[in-house]
Amino acid sequence: MSATETDQPSGSSSVRSAAPRPGWDAYFMTLAGEVAKRSNCRRRKVGAIAVKNRTIISTGYNGTPFGVRNCDAGGCLRCASDAPPGQSYDTCICVHAEQNAIALAARHGTSTEGAVIYTTHKPCFGCAKEMIQAGVTEAVYAEDLGYEPHLESVYSLLIQEAGLRMRQFSPERDSGS
Ligand SMILES: [Zn+2]
C-alpha cells in the first residue's frame, strides 16, 4: 500500500514534491471526493467510502439504481422537479452514496461491521439509520448540510443512543500520522 518510498526511481530525490504526506482522514476524504465525480444525480454529487482497518472495502456515489435510467438522463422525476433541497424525498429514486457503499459491500459479501464511512456530505437521516444497522461505527463527513432544527434533534438523539461516532472532517486536525 505505502509504496511511496519504493516507487521513486533512484536518484529522483531532487524532484520529490514538497507537499506534505496526507493523513488518513485527508487521504480517504480526497478519494470520497473523487468517487463523487462519478455521481449521475442532477441535484448534488455525493461520494462515500467504507473503510476497515485503513483499507477501502467499498465505495458509493449517489444516483439511480442499477437498471434504471440515470438521474441526469431524467431517470428520477423528483430530482428533475423543482422540489426544494431536502424535500419530497419519498418520491426520489436516487440511491444515496452511503447507501450504495453499504449495499454494494453486501452485494459482494463484504461485512461492514466496524467500518468507518467517509462521505463528502453529512449523512441524511435514512443513511444514518442504515449505517447503524450495517454495523458502521463511525461516519466522517466533509460538508454539513444544516438540517432543520426539529430533524437535527431527533437525528442527534439517534446517533447518540446508537453510539455511532460522527464528526466533521477538519484538514487542520488531520495529524498526518
Ligand atoms: Zn437524483
Ligand SMILES: [Zn+2]
Ligand atoms: Zn442519505
